[in-house]
Amino acid sequence: MKIISILLFNYTSSIICTLLLSTQILYAEQIAITNIAFDLDNKSIKKILLAKSSNSRLYFLKDSNKSNQFTRNYTGKSARSINRKWQRLVFSGRAKPPVIVEDMEEMIDKVSSDSKAVGHIDANTYIENPKVRIVK
Amino acid sequence: MKKNNSIALVIIGLITLSYNSYAFDYSFKGFGTLQAAINSDESAFTGIDDDVTFKEGTKLAGQLNISITDDLSITYQGAIKYDYLNNYDLKYYTDLAFISYQSTDFLQTRIGRLRTPFFLNSEFLDANYLLPWARNPITVYGQVPILEYEGIDFIFSSSINDDFDYEIQIAYGDGEESFLYSNTVTGNKDKIKMKGNGILFLTASLFWGDYTLRINHSEAEADIDTELPFYIPSNAFPDKDTMTFNSIGFKFEDEKYLLMAEYATRRTDNSFFVEPIDGYYITAGYKYRNFMPTLTYGHSNTPSSLSKDYNITNNLSFITASLKWDFAPTADVKLEYSHYKNDGLGENNYQINLAPDESGNRPEEFGIFSISVNFIF
Numbered sequence A: 001m002k003i004i005s006i007l008l009f010n011y012t013s014s015i016i017c018t019l020l021l022s023t024q025i026l027y028a029e030q031i032a033i034t035n036i037a038f039d040l041d042n043k044s045i046k047k048i049l050l051a052k053s054s055n056s057r058l059y060f061l062k063d064s065n066k067s068n069q070f071t072r073n074y075t076g077k078s079a080r081s082i083n084r085k086w087q088r089l090v091f092s093g094r095a096k097p098p099v100i101v102e103d104m105e106e107m108i109d110k111v112s113s114d115s116k117a118v119g120h121i122d123a124n125t126y127i128e129n130p131k132v133r134i135v136k
Numbered sequence B: 001m002k003k004n005n006s007i008a009l010v011i012i013g014l015i016t017l018s019y020n021s022y023a024f025d026y027s028f029k030g031f032g033t034l035q036a037a038i039n040s041d042e043s044a045f046t047g048i049d050d051d052v053t054f055k056e057g058t059k060l061a062g063q064l065n066i067s068i069t070d071d072l073s074i075t076y077q078g079a080i081k082y083d084y085l086n087n088y089d090l091k092y093y094t095d096l097a098f099i100s101y102q103s104t105d106f107l108q109t110r111i112g113r114l115r116t117p118f119f120l121n122s123e124f125l126d127a128n129y130l131l132p133w134a135r136n137p138i139t140v141y142g143q144v145p146i147l148e149y150e151g152i153d154f155i156f157s158s159s160i161n162d163d164f165d166y167e168i169q170i171a172y173g174d175g176e177e178s179f180l181y182s183n184t185v186t187g188n189k190d191k192i193k194m195k196g197n198g199i200l201f202l203t204a205s206l207f208w209g210d211y212t213l214r215i216n217h218s219e220a221e222a223d224i225d226t227e228l229p230f231y232i233p234s235n236a237f238p239d240k241d242t243m244t245f246n247s248i249g250f251k252f253e254d255e256k257y258l259l260m261a262e263y264a265t266r267r268t269d270n271s272f273f274v275e276p277i278d279g280y281y282i283t284a285g286y287k288y289r290n291f292m293p294t295l296t297y298g299h300s301n302t303p304s305s306l307s308k309d310y311n312i313t314n315n316l317s318f319i320t321a322s323l324k325w326d327f328a329p330t331a332d333v334k335l336e337y338s339h340y341k342n343d344g345l346g347e348n349n350y351q352i353n354l355a356p357d358e359s360g361n362r363p364e365e366f367g368i369f370s371i372s373v374n375f376i377f
Helices: A002-026 A042-049 A064-075 A078-092 A105-113 B001-021 B307-309
Strands: A030-035 A057-061 A099-101 A117-124 A133-134 B025-039 B060-068 B072-085 B089-102 B107-115 B146-159 B162-181 B189-208 B211-224 B239-253 B257-268 B276-286 B293-303 B316-329 B331-344 B365-377
Touching: A030 A064, A030 A105, A042 A064, A057 A064, A057 A078, A057 A105, A064 A078, A064 A117, A078 B025, A078 B060, A099 A105, A105 A117, A105 A133, B239 B331
Parallel strands: A057 A099, A057 A117
Antiparallel strands: A030 A117, A030 A133, B025 B060, B025 B365, B060 B072, B072 B089, B089 B107, B107 B146, B146 B162, B162 B189, B189 B211, B211 B239, B239 B257, B257 B276, B276 B293, B293 B316, B316 B331, B331 B365
């Protein structure tokens, strides 16, 4: 009985660890990046996401878990809620629509070629492109 | 028409230039609504009677944005809607066609065809997916017949401090819109084209967290561009008279709650058919998962001396219960019931499609049920 209990405990623990690890992988911290020419700080990112400043262009990763993590990190709001605010600006003709990109490679490529770009990447990503910087 | 042509020429010219000179990028977005509605009464109210109609509110729109440079862009928005002025035939409308220039981080200038920014939601009023209701509160949004104008606007946005941001919008231009005016004496529905010459819009918005406060003052020289039938007195509609609009709007929206209210007034000199009007609405909603039920109450009245002289009441009030279900990331279904109380001639305060039935009769109370599917892409 004791052996079964130990085995059951070990088995449960390993499942919990695996779940925690996979959760960590799925929800890796998202940080804001921008074009090197765009003078922004973290407070500006919040205002941009909340559609209080339309002079920029948002780039979201297609992975909704990551875009959600990004918007929640900086505003406490879901990506859907942020998108809705931006769509109001877009259909008023005041802003360019947010762009959805496939992966981080495309994200860095897009941000490097748009001087008003604001995007997000995994916090542990190494950026080689000199035209892209992490917003602090 | 000449204005439309000039806008088209400017756009084609810029596209040609940009094609030759720059690598520009573009995006195409759109929105649409499929709506069914029915009235509890046989007399039509906003085009809805006791037969189910799909033609009020149903639309499909596309919007093209072309960025010529980081600061210079062109926007065109066209929509297919049912035209209630012409037996509900399908008609193509150009709702936006303008050039935008972001001269500094704080100043955006747009020139061309723009949406009139009278009220809090005016500039995206057609994109029903972005609104909490299936049908907009008539006591405020029904006050203005002119939805677009040809002109210029300047949008200045900045911060007061870390918490407060503000925006000043100054706009100027000419607009026009046709509407049916129901003559309760003859039973005729007269098509009237109203022009707003030199409309000046002054708007200030203050943002604090999830709160928005917005005030607007607009004025124009109002005129009609229609030969009036003999039975309509010449002073029934504005004849180069000043028309003013004032509004104040408030909105709170976070992840759970929505509270939105607007109060608006319209004043017209020397016109007894386009009477003064005061109206408001208040909407409260609660978001639970993908659902958001809302309740809206609205009221309007006409504080005109004419009404008082003839002891005419002009009150219109409604209460609306609406349920919004986000069944997909960019699509929703809205179920809505509005109960109206029409005390006197309240309906004719609005210069939009408010034709009563041929007899001109309408019950004091009636209800409209609607269901709509709204989406953006």
